[in-house]
Amino acid sequence: MEVDRLIIAVSETYDVVVTIPENKSYEFLVTPEDRTKYASLWLGSGEKVAATKMKRPKYFAGMKMMNDMMDMKGNLIEMEGMVMQNQIMDMNTVMYPEITGEEKSKKEIKKKAASDTLSMQLPNNKSMQGMNMEAETADIVTLNYTMLKSPVKTSLPKDAPVKELKFNLTGNMNRYVWSLDNKVVSESDKILIKKGENIRIILYNNSMMRHPMHLHGHDFRLLNGQGEYAPMKNIIDIMPMEKDTLEFNANVYGDWFFHCHILYHMMSGMGRVFTYENQPDNPEIPNPKLAQRKLFADDRKFHLMGRLGIESNGSDGEAMIANTRWKINTLWHLGYHDMHGYESETMVGRYLGRMQWWFPYIGFDYHYKMEGGPKNIFGSEENNWFGQKSNKNDRKTVVAGIAYTLPMLFVADARIDGDGKFRFQLGREDIPVSSRLRFNMMINTDKEYMAGFRYIATKYISLSSHYDSDMGLGVGLTLTY
Ligand SMILES: [Cu+2]
Known part of the structure; x- marks a missing residue:
């Protein structure tokens, strides 16, 4: 894909090839998402071409939009004329000045957010902020997951049994507690899967934060509308209020951690362990009870x-x-x-x-x-x-x-x-x-x-x-x- 910028989630990886014109030196700029700091790397030699510095995100506008769209239980309120199945609610739409402009009235922003949501019902509901940016600012192309396509077919074995699992990403911003289905790791059992099964995981982010969910031991297909060429990943950075589907073939014995890769979310308990039925003992874990106790100790800390x-x-x-x-x-x-x-x-x-x-x-x-x-x-x-x-x-x-x-x-x-x-x-x-x-x-x-x-x-x-x-x-x- 050819893009001008990409958002990389915690622990996510990309291969980036940069082409520099002759006798020019281009600035390769990296910022954290809040854009408070930056680092840059000058590539090539010659006339310097600086990257456009990015304006601070309108964080409160984004938060307010999310607040307005949730009820007291943290569930989405259905707005008039909005079809909410497989919806994409993206607070980034209202957060970035380069998308919304400097001074738009709150009403306009809300209206825009609603219309974006309506126009973004993709087959497999994958969308990232890039979608909106492309529409608004033709000169800046931002990578989004729907663009990703595997160069080879990634279909799972056709006749394998399918096991479908659903998880709500839950949490409490005020107390900074993070969980799946309101259970932290130490409150839940391991998830038993069978070798040979195709595992389909449906994730729904019922929180106001993004969570880069990471699976150990396997790469998964991200169902992003690319059919048989769905990209293989091991991180999915899921937006607030977004739903995503991923699938993988269970083909490696082990106990595999599936967790949010923001480490303080992981430590507070946002994860699960997948394990295989009738698997041989793992020689690297001589004492599984102790290993489990150590894992559970994380989210039990005061x-x-x-x-x-x-x-x-x-x-x-x-x-x-x-x-x-x-x-x-x-x-x-x-x-x-x-x-x-x-x-x-x-x-x-x-x-x-x-x-x-x-x-x-x-x-x-x-x-x-x-x-x-x-x-x-x-x-x-x-x-x-x-x-x-x-x-x-x-x-x-x-x-x-x-x-x-x-x-x-x-x-x-x-x-x-x-x-x-x-x-x-x-x-x-x-x-x-x-x-x-x-x-x-x-x-x-x-x-x-x-x-x-x-x-x-x-x-x-x-x-x-x-x-x-x-x-x-x-x-x-x-x-x-
Ligand atoms: Cu998280």
Whole structure:
């Protein structure tokens, strides 16, 4: 294929032949997909011909389009006039300035995305951003999978039995958990196949990210509309909301990993192991049980996150360790100066469901508030909003509750404590106001409220300010890990 550029997924390989005219030196430019950095190689000698530098992608426009097209379960919402089977939903269509132009109204972009989707129902639904680019900018040809064609026939053995498998690529962007059919590697069994079978895998990307899915041990045919000349690959970079079909003949004994090749997706559990029925022992794996335990250890790992605010009115912070399903969380407020009080809440809970919106938990609360402090804008704090006598000023109690993530990532949290007091809380963290400015807010039925801003100075350090119904106004630093 003759192209001007190609997008290469993580671990994908291409052979590229570059032809340079005489007495010219051309720039061969490489950028990451976000185009924040680049590297270039000058090929040939003579008059220099620079590559066109690429504008930053309109990342938020792309994300917003995806958001608009998904319901709360992460499934595609059928839009009017759209035939959704074998659809290709491509957020790259709205992301790249060279496709959409500099300043198009959101409405126009959405309309365009919808019409592209309609026009792109190919026999085997393979399309990449290149399709759109070709249509829009005739001078730049970008490689897409439909262009790939094997020079020889790649058909599988005709009379072999067919085993068809379907996988949904699933995950949670907010918690950064990745899985297949909402199961990580350690939660699923090996997939048993028989030698001689033709294995057909249908992948549906039900997430908002691309996943370069990689199969070990075999090359597969990518059904891209080229019939008997379907290209052989071992990576398929699957776009958000896209469906792909691949097939291979099971002809090599072994336990073969099939996984997303973005390594932190793989480590979090996005994969499966294929194994053969009645296969001989593998001398390279003397202890299969141990090997499996090591593989499973990856996605069972816990990670640590923390935030510490040091402001003029006090200190507040939060620490948590979490893995795919579980989270242990502790947060504290500590007022100094005129000592308005201190409190800590600690809980352990488990995220439920594919989208992990539900989080039931149990924990322990410790609140102590001294007289004084700022005046509550909602009046007396003696009773909470349910008319129950408030115990928020002096409370040592167990709690049980459930948190639910609402649209726009607001978290609703209802709980009851050991004194029979009910509390409902609504909050949201990290609302992006600009690329570096974040807004946080919280209000609950104990008449506690908080609102604050955080300006991200470096990866770990922010300048912050917040107002808190117990501690008043503070200004200072927030450290995040
Ligand atoms: Cu992935």
